[in-house]
Amino acid sequence: MTEPVRIGDHAFANLRYIRDAMERATAFTSIPGVGGVIIGVSAIVTAFVAQPLRGDRWLEAWLIDAVFAAVVAFALMARKASRAGVTLRSPAARRFFVSYFAPIAAAALMTIAVVRAGDHALLPALWLLSYGASFIASGAFSIRVVPLMGICFMMLGIAALFIPFGNILLAAGFGGLHIVFGFIIARNYGG
Amino acid sequence: MAARAQRNTAAADESRVVEKRTIPDFDRKIHERTRLAIMSALAVNDKLTFVELRDIVQTTDGNISVHARKLEDAGYLTMKKYFVGRIPRTEYQMTPAGRRAFEKYIAHMEALVKTNKK
Numbered sequence: 001m002t003e004p005v006r007i008g009d010h011a012f013a014n015l016r017y018i019r020d021a022m023e024r025a026t027a028f029t030s031i032p033g034v035g036g037v038i039i040g041v042s043a044i045v046t047a048f049v050a051q052p053l054r055g056d057r058w059l060e061a062w063l064i065d066a067v068f069a070a071v072v073a074f075a076l077m078a079r080k081a082s083r084a085g086v087t088l089r090s091p092a093a094r095r096f097f098v099s100y101f102a103p104i105a106a107a108a109l110m111t112i113a114v115v116r117a118g119d120h121a122l123l124p125a126l127w128l129l130s131y132g133a134s135f136i137a138s139g140a141f142s143i144r145v146v147p148l149m150g151i152c153f154m155m156l157g158i159a160a161l162f163i164p165f166g167n168i169l170l171a172a173g174f175g176g177l178h179i180v181f182g183f184i185i186a187r188n189y190g191g
Numbered sequence: 192m193a194a195r196a197q198r199n200t201a202a203a204d205e206s207r208v209v210e211k212r213t214i215p216d217f218d219r220k221i222h223e224r225t226r227l228a229i230m231s232a233l234a235v236n237d238k239l240t241f242v243e244l245r246d247i248v249q250t251t252d253g254n255i256s257v258h259a260r261k262l263e264d265a266g267y268l269t270m271k272k273y274f275v276g277r278i279p280r281t282e283y284q285m286t287p288a289g290r291r292a293f294e295k296y297i298a299h300m301e302a303l304v305k306t307n308k309k
Contacts, residue, residue, distance in 0.1 A: 007303055007307055008306070009307075011300040011303035011307070012300075012304045015304065017227060021228040022232070022234065025236055087246065090246060091239065
C-alpha cells in the first residue's frame with residue numbers, strides 16, 4: 001500500500017471517531033425495542049377489549065393500556081441504559097425526554113378537553129398525531145428509525161381524521177407500529 | 192477492549208511518523224484521541240460537566256483532567272468550578288478559538304480524505 005492512501009485512511013478513521021464522539025454526546029440510544037414489542041402486543045389486546053365499548057368505558061381501556069405501556073417502556077429503557085453503561089440523565093437523554101414529553105403533555109391536556117366536549121371519536125387522531133409528533137421531535141436526539149416511526153404514526157393519525165375506524169387505527173399504530181419498529185430496534189440497536 | 196486500544200495506539204504512532212513528514216501544520220493539541228473526543232463532545236454541547244464529559248469520552252477521571260487541562264492551556268476550552276450545595280462541580284465549555292481550531296482540524300481531515308481518495 002502506498003503512503004498517501006494510508007494518510008487518507010487514517011484521516012477517514014479520525015473523522016469517523018469524531019462523528020462517533022459527537023453522536024455519543026448528542027444521541028440518546030436507550031430506546032427499548034423489546035419494550036416496543038410488549039407494548040404493541042398489549043395495545044392489540046386492548047383494541048380487542050375496547051372494540052365493543054363506547055364513551056368513557058372505551059377511554060378507560062386505553063388509559064389503562066397507556067399506564068401499562070409507560071411502566072414497561074420506562075423499566076426496559078432503564079435496563080437498556082444500565083446495560084450500555086449510560087445514564088438517563090445525560091444531556092442527550094434530557095434533550096430526548098423534553099422533546100418527547102412536550103407533545104405528549106399537550107395531548108394529555110387536549111384529551112381532557114375533548115372528553116369534556118364529549119367527542120371521543122376525535123381521540124384516536126389526537127393520540128396518533130401527538131405520539132407521532134413526539135417521536136419526530138425526540139428522534140432528532142436518538143437513533144434514526146425513531147423519527148421514521150413518528151412519521152408512520154402521524155400518517156395513521158391523518159387517516160383517523162377522515163375514516164371512522166379509530167379503534168382499529170389505534171391497534172395498527174400502538175399495536176402494529178410498536179411491534180414492527182420494536183423488532184427492528186431490538187435487532188439492530190441492541191435490545 | 193485491550194487489543195483494540197493497542198491497535199489504536201499502534202495506528203496513532205504510525206500516523207504520527209507519516210504526519211511529521213507530510214503535514215507540518217497539523218494541530219497536535221487536538222489530534223490526541225482523548226482530546227479529540229473532548230473537543231467533539233463540546234462542539235455539540237454548549238456546556239458539559241466533568242462527569243458528563245467522562246461518560247461521553249468513556250475514559251478515566253485522571254485522563255479527562257490531564258487532557259482537559261492541556262486544551263485549557265491551549266485556550267481551546269474554559270473550565271469553571273463551582274458548588275452545587277456542598278458538592279463541587281467542574282464545567283467545561285469550548286472557546287471561539289477552540290471552535291475555530293476544531294473546524295480547521297476537521298477541514299484538514301476532509302481535505303486529506305479527498306486528496307487521497309484515488
